[in-house]
Amino acid sequence: MSLARSNRPSRHSLTGGSKHGVSAGEGNLxxxxxxxxxxxxxxxxxxxxxxxxxxxxLAFFSFLNPNFFSHSNLTNIAWDTSxxxxxxxxxxxxxxxxxxDLSVGTVLMLSGVVASWVMAQTGGSATEVVSxxxxxxxxxxxxxxxxxxLVGIVAGxxxxxxxxxxxxxxxxxxxxxxxxxxxxxxLISSSGAAGQPTIPPVPEIFANTIGNGxxxxxxxTLVIVSAAASFLAHIILKHTxxxxxxxxxxxxLESSRLAGVPVARQLILVYTFAGFMAGLxxxxxxxxxxxxxxxxxxxxxLNTIAxxxxxxxxxxxxSGTISGTVVGAFIPVTLSYGFNVIGVSSFWQLVAIxxxxxxxxxxxxxxxxxxxxxx
Amino acid sequence: MSAxxxxxxxxxxxxxxxVVALRDANLIAEAGQVSALVGDNGAGKSTLxxxxxxxxxxxEGEILLDGNPVRFAxxxxxxxxxxxxxxxxxxxxxxxxxxxxxxxxxxxxxxxxLGFLGFLDDSAMHERAxxxxxxxxxxxxxxxxxxxxxxxGQRQAIAVARATAWGRRVIIMDEPTAALGVRETDxxxxxxxxxxxxxxxxxxxxxxxxxVFSVADRITILRLGxxxxxxxxxxxxxxxxxxxxxxxxxxxxxxxx
Numbered sequence: 103m104s105l106a107r108s109n110r111p112s113r114h115s116l117t118g119g120s121k122h123g124v125s126a127g128e129g130n131l132x133x134x135x136x137x138x139x140x141x142x143x144x145x146x147x148x149x150x151x152x153x154x155x156x157x158x159x160l161a162f163f164s165f166l167n168p169n170f171f172s173h174s175n176l177t178n179i180a181w182d183t184s185x186x187x188x189x190x191x192x193x194x195x196x197x198x199x200x201x202x203d204l205s206v207g208t209v210l211m212l213s214g215v216v217a218s219w220v221m222a223q224t225g226g227s228a229t230e231v232v233s234x235x236x237x238x239x240x241x242x243x244x245x246x247x248x249x250x251x252l253v254g255i256v257a258g259x260x261x262x263x264x265x266x267x268x269x270x271x272x273x274x275x276x277x278x279x280x281x282x283x284x285x286x287x288x289l290i291s292s293s294g295a296a297g298q299p300t301i302p303p304v305p306e307i308f309a310n311t312i313g314n315g316x317x318x319x320x321x322x323t324l325v326i327v328s329a330a331a332s333f334l335a336h337i338i339l340k341h342t343x344x345x346x347x348x349x350x351x352x353x354x355l356e357s358s359r360l361a362g363v364p365v366a367r368q369l370i371l372v373y374t375f376a377g378f379m380a381g382l383x384x385x386x387x388x389x390x391x392x393x394x395x396x397x398x399x400x401x402x403x404l405n406t407i408a409x410x411x412x413x414x415x416x417x418x419x420x421s422g423t424i425s426g427t428v429v430g431a432f433i434p435v436t437l438s439y440g441f442n443v444i445g446v447s448s449f450w451q452l453v454a455i456x457x458x459x460x461x462x463x464x465x466x467x468x469x470x471x472x473x474x475x476x477x
Numbered sequence: 478m479s480a481x482x483x484x485x486x487x488x489x490x491x492x493x494x495x496v497v498a499l500r501d502a503n504l505i506a507e508a509g510q511v512s513a514l515v516g517d518n519g520a521g522k523s524t525l526x527x528x529x530x531x532x533x534x535x536x537e538g539e540i541l542l543d544g545n546p547v548r549f550a551x552x553x554x555x556x557x558x559x560x561x562x563x564x565x566x567x568x569x570x571x572x573x574x575x576x577x578x579x580x581x582x583x584x585x586x587x588x589x590x591l592g593f594l595g596f597l598d599d600s601a602m603h604e605r606a607x608x609x610x611x612x613x614x615x616x617x618x619x620x621x622x623x624x625x626x627x628x629x630g631q632r633q634a635i636a637v638a639r640a641t642a643w644g645r646r647v648i649i650m651d652e653p654t655a656a657l658g659v660r661e662t663d664x665x666x667x668x669x670x671x672x673x674x675x676x677x678x679x680x681x682x683x684x685x686x687x688x689v690f691s692v693a694d695r696i697t698i699l700r701l702g703x704x705x706x707x708x709x710x711x712x713x714x715x716x717x718x719x720x721x722x723x724x725x726x727x728x729x730x731x732x733x734x
Contacts, residue, residue: 342595343584346573350581353570360532360568361639362553362582420572473625 149426152412156432163440170443177322179432179439181390184328187431188383189402190409191328191335192258192376194427197410198339199352199372200419201265201272206380207402208283209257213384214394215287217250218301225305236305243308250388251381257283258377262370280403287396303392313389324386331379336424348372352419401452405434408455411462418470433458481544482507483646483678484529484560489538490702491524498524501538503704504697506647506678511669513693514682517722520699522682523565526651529680530562531555542646553582559645565652565682567636571625575617576606578624579639613638613668630661637665641672648672649680654688666692686715698722 164171189206196203222231225242236242257279264275291301303309315323339345347368350358359365388394413430415422438451486504490497499521506512516522527533529540531549539546542558549555552562569578576599577584585602586592606620615634617627624632633653640648650669654662669692673679683689689696696713698706698721706721720726 341597341599343586343597344595346577346584346597349573350570350577353572354568357566357568357570358581360530360552360562360564361570361578362551362556420570 149414149423149429152414152426152429152433156429156436159433159436159440163436163443167443170440175439175443179435180325181322182438183432183435184322184324185383185387186402186405186409186435187428188324188328188331188379188386190406190427190431191331191424192379193406194335194410194413194415194422194424195339195348195372196272196376197352197407197415197417198348198419198422199369200355200417201352201369201373202276202407202417203258203261203373203376204273204276204403205257205261205279205283206376206406207399208280208287209254209377209380210384210387210402211394211396211399212257212283212287212290213250213253213381214388215290215301215396216253217246217385217388218304218394219290220249221246221304221308222302232302234303234306236307239305239307243305246304246308247385250384251378254377254379254381254384255374256377258374258380259370261377262373265373266366266369284396284400287394291394291396301393304388309389309392311389312386313392322390324390327386331382332424332428339424344368344371349420352421354420404455404459406431408434408459408462411459411466414466416466416470417463418466481541483543484680485541485544486525486529487539487541489525489528489535489540491521491528491533491535497702499528499535499702501703502699503707504680505695505707506680507695508646508678509673509676510694511673511679511681511692512695512697513689514680514697514699515684515686515689515718515722516699519701520722521702522699523651524702525699526562526649526680526682529555529647530560530564530649532562556643560647560649561640561644562649563636563640563651563653565655567632569624569632569636572623574623575610575620575627575635576602578635579606579609579620579642581639583643609638609642613641629656630658630664633657633661633665637668641677644677647678647680649682651682652684653681654683654685662688686718689718690715700724 160171169175189210193203193206221236221242224245225231225236225238230237261272261276261279264270265272312323339348347358347363350361350363351365351368351372355365358368384394387399409431410422410427411417411430412433413423413426413428415426434451434455437454438448441448441451441454482505484504484506486502488501488503489499490501491499502521502525504512504514504525514522514525524533528535528549531552531554534548534550540548542560547558549558549560555562570581573581580602585598585605587596587598592598603620610617610620613634615631615638617631624635627635633656637650637653640650653669654665657665666688669679669681673694681689681692690710690713693710696706696708696710696718697704698718700722701724706718717726
């Protein structure tokens with residue numbers, strides 16, 4: 103028997119059964135079932151369910167204080183939600199692989215610090231830049247954006263390599279990079295003379311276009327960008343090989359490896375994507391606030407994880423949707439603004455977010471147990 | 478027909494640190510035959526299977542595929558040469574649907590620019606998965622069901638279907654019936670016979686000797702990492718096989734090698 107040697111898998115021969123002449127024998131190999139796709143139904147219903155919760159929250163806070171429903175307040179909610187959402191998109195991919203990225207917030211901060219530092223260094227002389235005058239604004243902005251994105255990508259790649267190659271738990275790896283990024287951001291921003299804000303605000307033109315610019319329908323640029331990014335992320339997750347393998351790796355790392363999925367590469371790419379999203383968010387955050395708040399992003403990881411798990415993505419990996427994350431991202435932000443307008447201490451928001459995360463994970467657990475017992 | 482067996486394992490050894498999992502293991506698999514690999518726990522069956530499927534690499538000895546020495550650095554390489562494995566734990570991704578599992582690691586792309594961008598051709602995959610399920614008579618209402626909603630027998634069927642769909646030369650099955658009931662076991666054994674009749678070399682690992690005697694053409698007995706005996710089913714006797722497995726017979730002959 104001479105068999106032609108081929109190094110290519112015969113992709114288009116999956117009608118193997120008949121090709122090998124494996125004819126259908128007597129009886130079915132397994133008895134038919136009519137189990138509906140419960141997972142899919144639940145996934146769909148969960149984002150709908152969260153949408154209802156969000157609408158109830160909006161109505162509740164508006165009822166208690168009509169100012170809540172003002173144009174400026176809603177715009178701010180949309181703005182903050184967009185920022186949380188951009189970060190949460192990367193987090194969704196990571197959590198679907200059964201991982202977690204605790205470093206997104208401080209990587210955002212580090213990216214912002216580096217971006218603004220580069221803009222200050224390349225924008226003009228020190229005295230010009232401090233007085234808000236940037237002769238080389240265009241070059242400075244380009245280099246600043248590029249370096250900010252690069253910091254995010256590198257940080258994400260480091261997370262990914264540590265998780266994929268050294269097989270360290272993502273929780274510990276990203277807790278480590280969380281701290282490293284926070285420390286580095288502090289170091290860079292405090293490297294100048296004592297008492298001096300070492301990194302001056304960004305060029306006005308950068309803040310006015312990317313930060314406070316309105317692209318369409320009076321919506322801030324960030325809102326448009328995060329909507330587009332969500333759509334793109336949804337397409338990638340549902341309709342590309344990259345997305346399918348993200349689910350596969352989260353569903354079973356070992357099975358994926360044995361089936362020939364390049365799992366290490368997949369994990370590295372997913373964490374790099376999360377890092378890139380942190381860098382991208384940093385650019386918009388910097389443009390909006392003109393400087394990067396060093397301490398203000400330590401809890402971003404919490405908000406993004408809340409958005410993702412509220413949206414029905416399982417911390418155990420293998421399932422989740424972008425639509426869920428989009429709706430989920432509104433919840434923490436709405437609570438924050440809501441508590442603010444009704445005069446509840448912002449500390450309660452932290453309590454509420456913590457409770458919500460635990461509840462969302464509990465719901466996921468119960469759902470899994472129910473699925474396991476219903477087979 | 479060449480005289481070479483499809484797979485010939487010659488004096489293969491593998492160590493894990495100080496533990497010798499395999500030493501001088503031998504195995505032959507012929508096209509259109511079922512070769513059974515038997516042995517007690519810790520005999521090295523799984524290690525040998527993993528070497529053949531590319532999940533592990535051997536330290537010494539050689540593996541001949543159609544007479545040519547090969548070495549698989551990854552499961553991918555083994556599969557590219559037409560060797561498919563049904564792992565004991567099936568290696569399925571439970572939350573993905575049946576079609577995605579069938580194409581796991583070799584997803585079909587769309588044609589043209591979309592394919593270049595990595596877009597999946599889901600309809601083609603569903604269609605082919607459907608055909609595959611019908612060929613093997615796997616009763617499923619839909620190939621879009623997540624695997625975690627399926628019974629143990631159905632999952633086994635999916636894993637076997639994936640192997641037969643892609644395996645051109647060799648299909649390796651590690652304990653294919655261990656988790657199954659009597660009826661489902663019977664179906665899998667019939668399926669193994671059909672696969673072998675199509676000219677593929679089948680290697681099965683099994684704990685069940687009656688099962689081995691009902692499907693195998695050759696029996697290879699491993700004990701403590703060595704091949705202590707290779708025989709055809711015609712020459713085999715169940716009590717003799719047990720004696721070799723447990724070490725009551727054949728220790729000296731193994732030492733002599």
